Amino acid sequence: YDQTVNLTFEENPESIDFDYLDVQILKYLYQYSGITQKELATKLDLSESQISRRIKTMEQNGIIRGYQTGFRPFNNLITIVCLIKVNKEVNHLIYCLSQIPYPKTIAYENRNQIAIGLELPAKELKGFLNGLYLLRPFMKSYFLQFYHRSPKVTYQDSFDLFDKETNSWEQIAKEFQCSMNKMETI
Structure with missing residues (x-):
């Protein structure tokens, strides 16, 4: 290719x-x-x-x-999240995934790992899985997660987490890290 x-x-x-x-x-x-x-x-x-x-x-x-x-022009949507570890050129794999004709988000973590999230009509699931199978030579491994009912993701609450005093979300992240550290000791 x-x-x-x-x-x-x-x-x-x-x-x-x-x-x-x-x-x-x-x-x-x-x-x-x-x-x-x-x-x-x-x-x-x-x-x-x-x-x-x-x-x-x-x-x-x-x-x-x-x-x-x-x-949203389609009914009966399935939400798919796919985490992919790449064993070959990530560029070609991203090109193939970008050709999927449904709304999607492709996240690039590094040259060896990407993620794709998309919603597609349930009747298209078999075609998506067949296409993913054809891309296996480019993948070291992959993980799929399906939501039959799309989770209601709201970013609205995230805006309220911004600290006006420090102009950042860092304090919240630090507090979360402290909480996680305390849980490790339990």
Whole structure:
């Protein structure tokens, strides 16, 4: 195969600084997809130009990567999460997975491990599994998890975890790590 996809993944991406107001903008955009910049400005006590500038900066930094509708044209969907350890060129495998004609997310952990999450109609499951079987020469191993009812994932609560004082989620991560360390001693 000579079909590949141009990978632009960064293995060690730079962290991007943003503040509490940026997080609030993201929260409102997530909760109310039709909210206008004028409404955002009113809610956050900022000018429209400040809102516009912040949104543009987040778009340029890849925090906001686009906008999508919530339209779902299919019924009886199955959600699949597949973790793959690659034994050959990851680029070709990602190209093949990117050709799946259903909404998907491909996550690149490193050159040897990727994950794909997608929803597809239940009647297409056999075709997906057959396609995955054909890709076995490119895989060291894989793990599949199926959800017959798609879990309701909400990122809304994540926005509330941002620490306004430190402008980060780090304190929460540290507290979680401390809790996990305590559990190890039990």
